[in-house]
Amino acid sequence: MMITNSRLRKFIGITGALLLLNNLTGCAVVAMGAVSATAVSVSNDRRTAGTQLDDFNAQNTASRLIGEQQNLKENANIEVTVYNKVALLTGQAPGQAEINQAEAQIKTIGYIQKIHNQIRIGQPLATSSELYDRWLATKIRTKILASEKVPTAQISIIVEDSEVFLMGLVTNQEATAAVDIARHVDGVTRVVRAFEIY
Known part of the structure; x- marks a missing residue:
């Protein structure tokens, strides 16, 4: 099957978006983990x-x-x-x-x-x-x-x-x-x- 330039661009665009989404999801998990750790630290502290x-x-x-x-x-x-x-x-x-x-x-x-x-x-x-x-x-x-x-x-x-x-x-x-x-x-x-x- 022949892949045209427009199809190739579309494929690269979708692949790039998926990779970006995957990276962002990973970052979000790391960020959420950091927030959770901070929240635990704050909640265990007697200071406000x-x-x-x-x-x-x-x-x-x-x-x-x-x-x-x-x-x-x-x-x-x-x-x-x-x-x-x-x-x-x-x-x-x-x-x-x-x-x-x-x-x-x-x-x-x-x-x-x-x-x-x-x-x-x-x-x-x-x-x-x-x-x-x-x-x-x-x-x-x-x-x-x-x-x-x-x-x-x-x-x-x-x-x-x-x-x-x-x-x-x-x-x-x-x-x-x-x-x-x-x-x-x-x-x-x-x-x-x-x-x-x-």
């Missing part, structure tokens, strides 16, 4: 969806403000975590003046209601120390996941130079259990509570 978004935006703003300070950018290593309008500052700075400067930047963000300034005086950590901190955080999270006393979705675990900082919206009993778990992980030198009691 709006507060979670505001925390995220405030954290980005805080990081940007600190990054815009040239001396902090060059001489310090400061991380900001925001949870339920509370900011936690961790990391290292050359002196108290830089620590105060970082906190002053965070105070300009009207959304943030409380600041836990846990910046230490010292040189920024080596890459090997940062990797060790990540490993410690993973160990702690794994142990908390295995515990029925602590709701993992409510807790942020920050590890800096083997010090553990715990944030979240928890009950007194949950806070005590989380601290106890973290304290008994090999390698942890100190546990700092930055919880809000639910």
Whole structure:
């Protein structure tokens, strides 16, 4: 059977449309999966969806403000975590003046209601120390996941130079259990509570 140019164009058009539809369907499935995962995360969090978004935006703003300070950018290593309008500052700075400067930047963000300034005086950590901190955080999270006393979705675990900082919206009993778990992980030198009691 002879295929004319018009039939060939029509065949290619239909095939292309089917391939495109197939790709779009695949994307839609992936997108729906991502939305579902996000919905589960949001629904398990004691913060409202709006507060979670505001925390995220405030954290980005805080990081940007600190990054815009040239001396902090060059001489310090400061991380900001925001949870339920509370900011936690961790990391290292050359002196108290830089620590105060970082906190002053965070105070300009009207959304943030409380600041836990846990910046230490010292040189920024080596890459090997940062990797060790990540490993410690993973160990702690794994142990908390295995515990029925602590709701993992409510807790942020920050590890800096083997010090553990715990944030979240928890009950007194949950806070005590989380601290106890973290304290008994090999390698942890100190546990700092930055919880809000639910």
